[in-house]
Amino acid sequence: MNARLLGTLGLAILPAIVPVSAGAEALRIALASEPTAADPHYHNVSPNNALGKYIFDALAATNADQKAVPGLASSWQAVDDTTWVFKLRSGVKFTNGDPFDVNDVIFTFCRVMNNPQSVAGSFTPYVTAFAKVETPDNLTLKITTKTPDPLIPEKLAEIAILSDSIVPHGEITFDLEKKCGVTGEWPTLAQLNSGEATIGTGPFKLVKYVKGAGVELVRNDGYWGEKPAWDKVSLLPVPNAGPRLAGLLAGDYDLIESPSARDANNLKKDPKFSITTKPSNRVIFLQFDIERDKSPFVETADGKNPFKDERVRRAVSLAIDRNVIVKRIMDDAAAPASQFVPETMFGAQPKPEPLVYDPKKAKELLAEAGYPNGFKLTLHATNDRYINDGQVAQAIAQFLNRVGIQTEVDAMTSSIFFSRRSKREFSLSQGGWGSSFGGASNFLTQFVATNNKNLGTGRSNYGGWSDPEFDAVISQANATIDEKKRSELLQQAARMALKSLPDIPIHFESTIWAFRKGLSYEGRMDQYTLAAAVKPAR
Amino acid sequence: MSRPERPVDPMFVPPLVKTPRRSFNLQRLKRRPSMRSAVIALAVVIAAGLLLPLLAPQDPYDLNSFSVMDNRLPPGERSMDGLTFWLGTDSQGRDMVSAILFGLRVSLLVGLTATAIALTIGVTVGLFAVNFGGKIDALLMRLVDFILGFPSILVALVLLAVMGRGVDKVVFAIVAVQWAIYARIMRAAALVERRKEYVEAAQNLGYSNGRIMFRHLLPNSIGAVLVVATIQVAHAITLEATLSFLGVGVPVTRPSLGLLVANGFEFLLSGEYWISVFPGLALVVLIFSLNLVGDRMRRAFEARRA
Numbered sequence: 103m104n105a106r107l108l109g110t111l112g113l114a115i116l117p118a119i120v121p122v123s124a125g126a127e128a129l130r131i132a133l134a135s136e137p138t139a140a141d142p143h144y145h146n147v148s149p150n151n152a153l154g155k156y157i158f159d160a161l162a163a164t165n166a167d168q169k170a171v172p173g174l175a176s177s178w179q180a181v182d183d184t185t186w187v188f189k190l191r192s193g194v195k196f197t198n199g200d201p202f203d204v205n206d207v208i209f210t211f212c213r214v215m216n217n218p219q220s221v222a223g224s225f226t227p228y229v230t231a232f233a234k235v236e237t238p239d240n241l242t243l244k245i246t247t248k249t250p251d252p253l254i255p256e257k258l259a260e261i262a263i264l265s266d267s268i269v270p271h272g273e274i275t276f277d278l279e280k281k282c283g284v285t286g287e288w289p290t291l292a293q294l295n296s297g298e299a300t301i302g303t304g305p306f307k308l309v310k311y312v313k314g315a316g317v318e319l320v321r322n323d324g325y326w327g328e329k330p331a332w333d334k335v336s337l338l339p340v341p342n343a344g345p346r347l348a349g350l351l352a353g354d355y356d357l358i359e360s361p362s363a364r365d366a367n368n369l370k371k372d373p374k375f376s377i378t379t380k381p382s383n384r385v386i387f388l389q390f391d392i393e394r395d396k397s398p399f400v401e402t403a404d405g406k407n408p409f410k411d412e413r414v415r416r417a418v419s420l421a422i423d424r425n426v427i428v429k430r431i432m433d434d435a436a437a438p439a440s441q442f443v444p445e446t447m448f449g450a451q452p453k454p455e456p457l458v459y460d461p462k463k464a465k466e467l468l469a470e471a472g473y474p475n476g477f478k479l480t481l482h483a484t485n486d487r488y489i490n491d492g493q494v495a496q497a498i499a500q501f502l503n504r505v506g507i508q509t510e511v512d513a514m515t516s517s518i519f520f521s522r523r524s525k526r527e528f529s530l531s532q533g534g535w536g537s538s539f540g541g542a543s544n545f546l547t548q549f550v551a552t553n554n555k556n557l558g559t560g561r562s563n564y565g566g567w568s569d570p571e572f573d574a575v576i577s578q579a580n581a582t583i584d585e586k587k588r589s590e591l592l593q594q595a596a597r598m599a600l601k602s603l604p605d606i607p608i609h610f611e612s613t614i615w616a617f618r619k620g621l622s623y624e625g626r627m628d629q630y631t632l633a634a635a636v637k638p639a640r
Numbered sequence: 641m642s643r644p645e646r647p648v649d650p651m652f653v654p655p656l657v658k659t660p661r662r663s664f665n666l667q668r669l670k671r672r673p674s675m676r677s678a679v680i681a682l683a684v685v686i687a688a689g690l691l692l693p694l695l696a697p698q699d700p701y702d703l704n705s706f707s708v709m710d711n712r713l714p715p716g717e718r719s720m721d722g723l724t725f726w727l728g729t730d731s732q733g734r735d736m737v738s739a740i741l742f743g744l745r746v747s748l749l750v751g752l753t754a755t756a757i758a759l760t761i762g763v764t765v766g767l768f769a770v771n772f773g774g775k776i777d778a779l780l781m782r783l784v785d786f787i788l789g790f791p792s793i794l795v796a797l798v799l800l801a802v803m804g805r806g807v808d809k810v811v812f813a814i815v816a817v818q819w820a821i822y823a824r825i826m827r828a829a830a831l832v833e834r835r836k837e838y839v840e841a842a843q844n845l846g847y848s849n850g851r852i853m854f855r856h857l858l859p860n861s862i863g864a865v866l867v868v869a870t871i872q873v874a875h876a877i878t879l880e881a882t883l884s885f886l887g888v889g890v891p892v893t894r895p896s897l898g899l900l901v902a903n904g905f906e907f908l909l910s911g912e913y914w915i916s917v918f919p920g921l922a923l924v925v926l927i928f929s930l931n932l933v934g935d936r937m938r939r940a941f942e943a944r945r946a
Binding site: 342343344345347348351362364365368426427430431485492493495496497499500503504509510511512513515 | 702703704706707708709711731732733805887891892893905906907908909910
């Protein structure tokens with residue numbers, strides 16, 4: 103083969119093997135945890151929601167500190183306790199040219215309700231809370247809720263708006279019985295993952311989503327807001343922290359999520375890189391299987407489920423030394439948790455009663471509950487979702503072994519973990535939850551309140567815990583508009599939950615980003631890595 | 641592939657009258673110095689894996705015997721209760737010496753058991769294929785082709801993803817991908833033997849098929865298979881380590897060498913090399929000596945055939 107032919111071949115192959123050319127306007131981000139779908143209504147989890155914010159907008163947006171700010175709605179107003187009026191932004195177009203109006207919003211609400219593939223109902227409770235949605239004109243939306251809900255703008259910030267042009271439809275109205283006027287098939291997960299129906303108004307357009315291989319996006323030049331600095335963005339899943347850092351050092355990635363805290367300290371000294379650290383809203387917690395009389399991953403002498411007994415749950419909490427986990431496993435990039443949201447959040451207890459480490463007391467409680475010799479247990483956890491999640495689970499297993507609970511750890515990839523957890527296959531699972539809106543009410547409503555499809559509460563209450571008194575307090579809190587009163591009710595609810603302990607908080611994560619010099623990223627409390635907010639430092 | 645028609649084959653070459661020797665030339669093997677060191681290394685590793693877990697300073701599978709307070713200590717540091725960690729500790733505070741010894745045992749156990757089972761299945765299938773010929777032979781060999789057509793790591797990954805974790809499941813997955821290799825080699829070797837006169841003589845004497853298969857064909861054609869088996873033990877161990885490294889092999893609380901390497905991987909760049917490097921070295925020594933022995937055996941075997 104002659105040299106010229108080789109050269110031509112090389113030129114032809116080059117773009118294929120280097121998908122993002124090394125220009126200044128391409129951004130390569132290594133993700134610690136990859137989105138499980140490009141469908142923004144598939145599963146309400148951070149990696150998916152973060153990807154949704156690239157491609158789509160919602161009526162409201164949240165800033166880096168989780169305050170609701172105008173998004174596709176330029177303003178809103180609560181007319182009375184149950185009525186909200188949203189003024190939509192005019193002149194916004196979807197990437198296929200379809201102009202944005204109220205029909206897209208209503209279509210999206212209906213699609214959320216008609217998405218059988220979604221995990222754990224995903225966003226349905228936000229929509230079921232609406233009594234009616236009216237459209238005085240093309241750009242005005244009047245939402246009436248069934249009960250007073252102070253969090254409507256924050257909740258609507260979570261629902262990514264799809265274009266109604268992706269399905270055949272007649273006149274669109276918020277009438278769920280009549281399919282809202284949609285005449286064709288509802289868009290499927292596959293259509294949104296392939297990009298066929300992934301039509302949004304966001305700062306980027308989806309080029310390719312391949313599970314396990316990453317996401318490629320290009321700038322949406324017709325974006326209504328401030329245009330991002332990047333022509334192309336690649337989001338590459340690199341679940342292991344070592345290779346993620348190695349890639350940054352080698353120049354394969356421009357920005358990486360959560361380098362290990364120890365590595366971050368070394369990076370600080372390197373003039374070629376910068377880091378950002380931000381406390382997050384995410385709590386790592388344990389969830390007990392309480393409802394069932396026999397639990398699949400517990401082996402006791404009497405064959406019963408020990409977690410039905412409050413003393414056993416208390417003993418598990420007392421057995422865990424949160425300070426050691428924070429210090430030895432998290433390298434101090436975390437804070438021990440004695441409640442489910444950090445103290446700075448709305449409705450949090452300013453000074454919660456600390457959840458202390460007392461293995462002696464734990465053993466006593468176990469003996470009192472009839473398990474002087476403990477029992478056998480498998481703790482299920484993720485190993486690629488939260489910071490050091492697999493390591494934390496093993497450390498917890500160590501602590502539980504010390505008090506006589508013989509614990510094995512089964513740590514698995516998050517997609518398998520989440521689907522098994524939603525099928526309630528576990529006895530004790532280690533999860534994480536970022537309270538992205540609503541302050542203290544978010545976790546308590548999702549995880550502690552009784553599972554009730556009609557009210558949309560307890561959707562993640564996989565342990566089946568149910569306490570009517572708690573439910574009364576939390577539902578009252580969620581319907582109270584007065585902020586002071588709501589905060590008091592939330593604190594009361596949190597105290598009740600921490601007394602019966604259907605879930606045990608372990609620690610709050612801090613999030614670290616590392617990037618090459620020449621970039622800046624201020625970080626977000628919700629842990630999202632958003633390329634639109636990554637700025638070239640000039 | 642049908643059975644050769646023995647009496648009227650124009651290409652038939654009369655075999656040597658001498659009956660084939662069954663044993664290797666052990667003298668030949670022993671004379672090679674590199675062989676000696678490989679055998680010694682292998683013996684040391686095997687002895688360490690089998691015996692020393694009894695003497696290991698702690699039981700790395702017992703979560704009560706170590707503490708997260710001692711985690712990631714460099715080699716030579718002491719624990720809070722005075723135990724010296726000669727090779728350091730991992731992220732959970734496990735003594736690396738103990739973890740490596742136990743890990744070696746898991747590797748050997750998986751490698752030897754999987755190979756033994758796969759060998760038995762493969763040899764039986766190979767013999768049956770040769771003995772019955774015709775459709776059964778064709779069917780079995782197409783199945784073998786089918787299995788060998790997939791990369792073994794891929795098949796094992798799929799199997800483990802379905803079955804979950806555990807040493808027994810890893811063994812099953814390895815057997816499932818390796819028996820086919822033995823079946824094919826056994827068939828090839830037995831096919832050659834089958835044309836020889838002593839088999840014909842045995843048939844003329846009216847011996848049963850079973851007797852011919854197991855008393856005549858098996859011992860005379862097993863040599864090639866056994867040579868392959870030594871190398872396959874090393875493959876099985878590598879496969880186990882790879883699967884554990886990828887996180888689908890053994891449970892995290894019972895680490896094998898592959899999982900230890902994986903666990904230490906994320907600390908490599910922070911300068912905490914010992915969590916990955918020492919188990920990796922143990923694995924390298926084990927695989928290298930196994931391969932060396934296997935290779936020498938193959939050469940000795942071929943020399944005999946030539």
